[in-house]
Amino acid sequence: MRGLVVALALLPLPAWAEFFTLKGHGGPIMGIATAPDGRIATASFDNSVGLWTGQTPEWLEGHEAAVNSVAFNGTAIYSAGDDFTLRRWPGGEIVGRHKGKIVGLAASTTHVATASWDGTIGLWPVDGSDPKMLGSTGSGVNAVVFSPDGSQLYSAGMDGALRIWDVANGQETNRLVEHGFGINELVLNAQDNWIAYGAVDGVTRILDLEAGGDRDFTLDRRPILALALSPDRSLLAVGDGEGYIMVIDTVEWRIVQDFRATLRGPVWALAFSVDGANLHAGGIDEAMYSWPVTTLSDQEQMASAEPSFLKNPDEMGNGERQFARKCSICHGLSPDSDRRAGPTLHGVFGRPAGTLPGYLYSDTLQDSDIIWNDETINALFDEGPDHYIPGSKMPMQRIAQPQDRADLIAFLRRATADRN
Ligand code: HEC
Incomplete structure (x- = not known):
């Protein structure tokens, strides 16, 4: 028995296009990030970050409350959460601190940005020089994303405003949307000139940054909790509070998959693998589930292995x-x-x-x-x-x-x- 366990632990992550799960966390997975070298980082409600190159992760321990978000940046990994801190790994040194939960992270070559429920956005230079705090915006900030050259930052939050900030001077330069409900998630596709947002009222909308029009993929499920863009930018995955994943073809602009991914509970986190072959998802279940993109909807549901305490x-x-x-x-x-x-x-x-x-x-x-x-x-x-x-x-x-x-x-x- 022990031999089998060891053999499983040493199995590498599948190279491509296989269904697999990553198990070990003791709470829902709130954030997933992928590195160019194939590593996967998972941020969990169990206060830890799992760093996976095989079935047995390295645990990054130090956060004193749930970890909501994780990002790779060069050789470093950044994580942030309910203990108000931004930490850098390896080591787990606290490199930023807010006055409220941090729920979103973004990284550019020069900065890490944090979205906090204290109403501000932190801009933390990776060289350790003095941070800049943007805002207050007056209400919780949920999501941040950099433009590819790092000169602009997009933010969105509970007030439903989608703002653009100038990273150099910390000023708000534009407001693209005033959505009537809070916005939870953002994905920027600067090459193709659009930004997608997912909102509390179930709205998934894609805004044309050049022409100014928008496309609406709102279904009857809410809230939208996770968005991810495939590396070739042809697929946008959307996860919601009712446990569904919808996949939009961004070339044809049509829904190509829409399936129930969890038996219960929300989809909190989505990320494509670096090769684009798999879609990783995390939710109320303690495992990360990864589906080959080609067979998404025929695959096992995330929550098929229900924790034992979930008897009727x-x-x-x-x-x-x-x-x-x-x-x-x-x-x-x-x-x-x-x-x-x-x-x-x-x-x-x-x-x-x-x-x-x-x-x-x-x-x-x-x-x-x-x-x-x-x-x-x-x-x-x-x-x-x-x-x-x-x-x-x-x-x-x-x-x-x-x-x-x-x-x-x-x-x-x-x-x-x-x-x-
Ligand atoms: C949202 C998370 C959460 C929930 C829900 C929760 N606890 Fe806790 N509990 C904690 C944390 C975190 C600690 C450690 C507190 C600390 O270090 O200050 C703790 C500590 C404890 C301790 C002290 C353990 C020790 O070793 O000293 C007991 C006893 C306990 N909890 C019982 C319960 C019971 C019974 C319930 C349900 C009625 C419960 N907790 C619900 C998070 C939780």
Whole structure:
């Protein structure tokens, strides 16, 4: 058995046109980037970036919250996320900081740009010189993209405006669109003079940058969460909140594929492989799925391997259901279920807070003198983590009903204990 596992781990990524999955993350995949040398980087809700040249990734660890976006730039890799930081790998040094989540990244030869929910755009010179902050735009920025020569930056966000900025002086020079709803994603095809945007209300629109007209590929699904352009610029892939992927032929301007890619949950991330043969997708499932472009719609759905806790909630006891709905996205229950946003809860009863080896706790939890037991876990969700341990990385969440807390704790007692 072990021999088989090792052999699988050493398998290289398929060279072209095969369906494959990349497994190992412990949370949804929020961003995917591909490098010219074939490497794939995945940004995950589990706080890590996976760097894949085969089935076993190198884990880039350091972010203290979900990682939303990742980009290759020369020999460096940049990642950014819910901990407000922009980091450069290898090393994970913090090279930029916002006052809110960073949800979008773009790289040119001279700068990395960050789109942040603090309303600003960061322009971070790769040579380490002083950054420039563009805006505030007045509301969250979701997406940024450079013109090919790096002199202009396009941005879009919650206010629905598609702006152009001059990178040299940091000034807004033009506003192309005032969409009535927030814009989540941008793809620029400067060679063919168009920019595509995907919006909260399900709109997918392609704007002609020369003539000024637009093409509309809006279907009845929303929101649009991911866009990707094939390397030869002939295909535009669109992922949405209902788990579908639509592929538009940008030469004929027609929809060539439209299929349900996930059994549940959104498509958060899309990227074409460097050779254009495959389309990679990430979503609520913990694996990255990659389809050969030629056979997209006949392939397996991403979520065919559902995580085991996703039993039908009606068939679960109340405690298990509480866990599945309120905790399982961030916590595993077994000794080896790591790589989620929170530490595994295996063996948590009787454990002093903040002491699981290998997990990066907040200083607050590490320095507290709480011992986890029925009373302290009950108090944690009766008062809510923000009151019980202010400053911890736990999300604000209360479980109001005493019976729900009691059932959850009884379930945890069983599910976190050693089996044998
Ligand atoms: C969005 C992610 C998230 C959710 C949902 C979540 N947690 Fe957590 N949890 C965390 C993080 C992150 C930490 C580590 C906190 C820190 O370091 O400050 C944590 C820590 C803990 C700890 C302390 C573990 C230790 O080793 O000290 C317990 C106990 C815990 N969570 C229980 C739960 C339970 C029970 C639920 C569901 C009712 C839950 N959590 C839901 C993210 C989450």
